[in-house]
Amino acid sequence: MTRRVSIVDVAREARVSVATVSRILSNSDYPVSPETRARVLEAARRLDYVPDAFARALVRRRTGIIALTVHDIADPYFAEIARAVEDASQASGYRALICSTDRDPDKELQVVRSFRAFRPDGLIFAGGCVEDAAHVEKLRRGVGSLAVRGTRVVALSRHPTGVPMVRVDNVAVARAATEHVISLGHRRIAFICGQPNFTTSTDRLEGYRQALAAYGLPFDPDLIVIGWYTWEGGYRATRELLARGVDFSAVVASTDIMAIGALVALREAGIHVPDRVSLVGINDLPVASVVDPPLTTVSFRVRDLAAVAVRLILDALDGREIPQDTVLDFDLKVRRSTRPFPV
Amino acid sequence: MTRRVSIVDVAREARVSVATVSRILSNSDYPVSPETRARVLEAARRLDYVPDAFARALVRRRTGIIALTVHDIADPYFAEIARAVEDASQASGYRALICSTDRDPDKELQVVRSFRAFRPDGLIFAGGCVEDAAHVEKLRRGVGSLAVRGTRVVALSRHPTGVPMVRVDNVAVARAATEHVISLGHRRIAFICGQPNFTTSTDRLEGYRQALAAYGLPFDPDLIVIGWYTWEGGYRATRELLARGVDFSAVVASTDIMAIGALVALREAGIHVPDRVSLVGINDLPVASVVDPPLTTVSFRVRDLAAVAVRLILDALDGREIPQDTVLDFDLKVRRSTRPFPV
DNA sequence: ACCTTCTCAGTAAACGTTTTCTGCCCATTT
DNA sequence: AAATGGGCAGAAAACGTTTACTGAGAAGGT
Numbered sequence: 109m110t111r112r113v114s115i116v117d118v119a120r121e122a123r124v125s126v127a128t129v130s131r132i133l134s135n136s137d138y139p140v141s142p143e144t145r146a147r148v149l150e151a152a153r154r155l156d157y158v159p160d161a162f163a164r165a166l167v168r169r170r171t172g173i174i175a176l177t178v179h180d181i182a183d184p185y186f187a188e189i190a191r192a193v194e195d196a197s198q199a200s201g202y203r204a205l206i207c208s209t210d211r212d213p214d215k216e217l218q219v220v221r222s223f224r225a226f227r228p229d230g231l232i233f234a235g236g237c238v239e240d241a242a243h244v245e246k247l248r249r250g251v252g253s254l255a256v257r258g259t260r261v262v263a264l265s266r267h268p269t270g271v272p273m274v275r276v277d278n279v280a281v282a283r284a285a286t287e288h289v290i291s292l293g294h295r296r297i298a299f300i301c302g303q304p305n306f307t308t309s310t311d312r313l314e315g316y317r318q319a320l321a322a323y324g325l326p327f328d329p330d331l332i333v334i335g336w337y338t339w340e341g342g343y344r345a346t347r348e349l350l351a352r353g354v355d356f357s358a359v360v361a362s363t364d365i366m367a368i369g370a371l372v373a374l375r376e377a378g379i380h381v382p383d384r385v386s387l388v389g390i391n392d393l394p395v396a397s398v399v400d401p402p403l404t405t406v407s408f409r410v411r412d413l414a415a416v417a418v419r420l421i422l423d424a425l426d427g428r429e430i431p432q433d434t435v436l437d438f439d440l441k442v443r444r445s446t447r448p449f450p451v
Numbered sequence: 452m453t454r455r456v457s458i459v460d461v462a463r464e465a466r467v468s469v470a471t472v473s474r475i476l477s478n479s480d481y482p483v484s485p486e487t488r489a490r491v492l493e494a495a496r497r498l499d500y501v502p503d504a505f506a507r508a509l510v511r512r513r514t515g516i517i518a519l520t521v522h523d524i525a526d527p528y529f530a531e532i533a534r535a536v537e538d539a540s541q542a543s544g545y546r547a548l549i550c551s552t553d554r555d556p557d558k559e560l561q562v563v564r565s566f567r568a569f570r571p572d573g574l575i576f577a578g579g580c581v582e583d584a585a586h587v588e589k590l591r592r593g594v595g596s597l598a599v600r601g602t603r604v605v606a607l608s609r610h611p612t613g614v615p616m617v618r619v620d621n622v623a624v625a626r627a628a629t630e631h632v633i634s635l636g637h638r639r640i641a642f643i644c645g646q647p648n649f650t651t652s653t654d655r656l657e658g659y660r661q662a663l664a665a666y667g668l669p670f671d672p673d674l675i676v677i678g679w680y681t682w683e684g685g686y687r688a689t690r691e692l693l694a695r696g697v698d699f700s701a702v703v704a705s706t707d708i709m710a711i712g713a714l715v716a717l718r719e720a721g722i723h724v725p726d727r728v729s730l731v732g733i734n735d736l737p738v739a740s741v742v743d744p745p746l747t748t749v750s751f752r753v754r755d756l757a758a759v760a761v762r763l764i765l766d767a768l769d770g771r772e773i774p775q776d777t778v779l780d781f782d783l784k785v786r787r788s789t790r791p792f793p794v
Numbered sequence: 795a796c797c798t799t800c801t802c803a804g805t806a807a808a809c810g811t812t813t814t815c816t817g818c819c820c821a822t823t824t
Numbered sequence: 825a826a827a828t829g830g831g832c833a834g835a836a837a838a839c840g841t842t843t844a845c846t847g848a849g850a851a852g853g854t
Contacts, residue, residue, distance in 0.1 A: 139800085
């Protein structure tokens with residue numbers, strides 16, 4: 109195997125020292141004569157030289173890497189996040205390193221730990237992991253040891269302690285979704301809730317409660333059903349709901365993905381949406397407008413969430429002070445999965 | 452900022468040389484006394500030492516990185532691929548570096564070029580880029596310069612020259628999809644084709660033609676419509692098809708994603724699937740079983756495709772000979788978007 | 795003429811690992 | 825008692841960059 113071309117080859121070719129090559133190629137504003145610059149640039153081009161990121165990262169204290177943890181890159185929500193992080197990173201010359209945690213706290217710890225070897229300049233936690241105290245503490249230590257090495261950390265849609273976060277107000281979001289169906293006249297409203305160990309779940313449940321309370325409607329535990337944040341989870345939760353035999357005319361799902369699962373379950377049960385049951389989701393993923401009926405959902409720009417997170421990290425790396433809590437707004441997208449009650 | 456802990460700190464703490472620490476921690480089978488080993492391990496644990504991936508990559512000739520180019524990580528098909536690559540890489544101690552090319556040949560070149568700085572041990576091209584000769588040549592040079600540096604390259608579902616590939620037989624796949632609706636009695640069968648500069652598109656079109664020919668059906672260009680490999684693309688193509696006013700009772704879409712776009716367009720036009728038009732897709736993505744009606748589609752294990760690619764790269768890195776062409780099999784999943792004609 | 799200041803480019807010391815040589819010490823063999 | 829060899833660990837040279845010094849020469853001020 110032929111040896112790779114390094115900076116010394118370029119230096120030899122251009123008959124200058126490696127220092128000069130480095131200075132010219134890393135675009136520092138170091139003064140250098142036009143002729144030398146041209147000779148070096150030409151040599152680099154001719155040899156097709158690309159600086160080695162590893163050697164560079166070793167001596168600069170920056171790696172140019174922004175790490176991202178997501179629950180599952182194959183989940184449409186996190187795929188959107190990943191894409192936005194990738195784009196925003198790349199636009200600033202950074203590179204995104206993505207890892208899935210599968211909503212498993214142990215795996216999340218392991219992922220964070222494994223990130224340390226790459227000492228990323230930034231770390232974004234997308235999607236809460238399980239937030240029990242012991243885990244948070246372990247995570248804090250793991251993240252802490254990253255931070256010690258200069259990594260800037262930002263959390264996306266979760267509430268860890270001491271880490272800047274960017275999020276939507278999940279309470280308000282779920283409240284908006286619920287109030288929408290209430291305002292359509294629905295009274296018996298089921299809620300498909302995520303696993304309780306995610307703050308997103310508890311926040312959205314709280315929003316649902318607040319909406320009921322605001323309209324003087326009773327809170328009925330029989331209308332609450334819990335599931336995983338997947339299609340399957342939404343499907344099963346809805347089956348369970350149906351099995352209970354309780355009466356309801358609307359369903360608020362914690363996420364679009366769960367809502368689509370619910371749609372499948374309702375369809376299988378011969379319950380038409382929206383004629384017999386109204387359905388509302390949260391997230392406004394691309395897939396929401398493509399199902400039948402198109403899903404009424406609470407929309408917030410998922411990609412903006414991620415882009416803002418990257419921006420914060422970049423700012424922090426530049427030494428700027430960054431806000432501890434950035435809250436993005438949202439709005440309701442009324443499509444065809446909801447309609448007034450009674451018909 | 453406190454200095455990061457390096458191998459010399461561990462060495463000092465354990466009162467041994469850095470060489471010894473390195474040998475113990477990188478698990479070489481170098482002989483070392485149990486007491487020394489224990490002391491070093493304990494010191495590393497106490498200092499919470501994690502070896503620096505960059506320094507390590509510099510001296511070993513391996514980076515532990517497998518790079519992956521996809522059209523768009525937010526596209527469900529490529530998200531599946533990405534997830535599988537991530538899992539398979541991680542299982543072998545590698546790390547996946549993912550970049551989206553947006554189906555843009557220029558961006559693909561740029562991505563490949565930018566990968567070189569990281570000199571990945573492996574490179575997987577998922578999803579063809581545009582395959583015109585000039586581009587392939589440029590790409591070959593880019594990839595070539597990667598290969599020179601020791602990167603093993605594998606292509607996923609495309610036909611570049613001289614690069615081992617793993618794929619399904621796209622001709623046979625499309626043929627199976629088409630023959631399915633033919634065998635149901637359909638005679639006027641539309642085909643939603645991808646952009647012609649992807650080999651996947653031309654292969655699948657060819658499969659469609661072969662199926663028609665095999666059953667003695669005429670090929671009617673009016674039934675062929677071209678679009679991007681997106682929901683939007685499938686939607687628009689179907690609208691165009693409808694605008695033509697040609698008669699058809701079945702639609703074969705090049706991908707599930709396009710098929711779902713078609714579903715939306717047909718629904719909007721008041722054309723019921725499958726009562727008036729049968730629809731079949733290709734890929735069997737998770738989303739295919741969740742739309743209404745659940746999509747009949749040709750299924751191949753997308754994740755296996757990616758996992759095999761990683762396996763090949765690992766084999767190649769171990770110096771083993773790897774096959775130039777690996778073809779995975781597929782099968783038809785009949786769901787409810789297709790039905791016999793005439794009703 | 796001499797001192798200062800600039801402009802430009804080279805020398806060499808990092809950065810944090812791995813790995814090739816050495817070589818010590820002790821046990822075993824002759 | 826000398827020679828051999830194996831187990832163990834240290835010294836030092838990479839790996840490919842960046843960057844703090846250093847310094848040569850030219851230009852400009854007194």
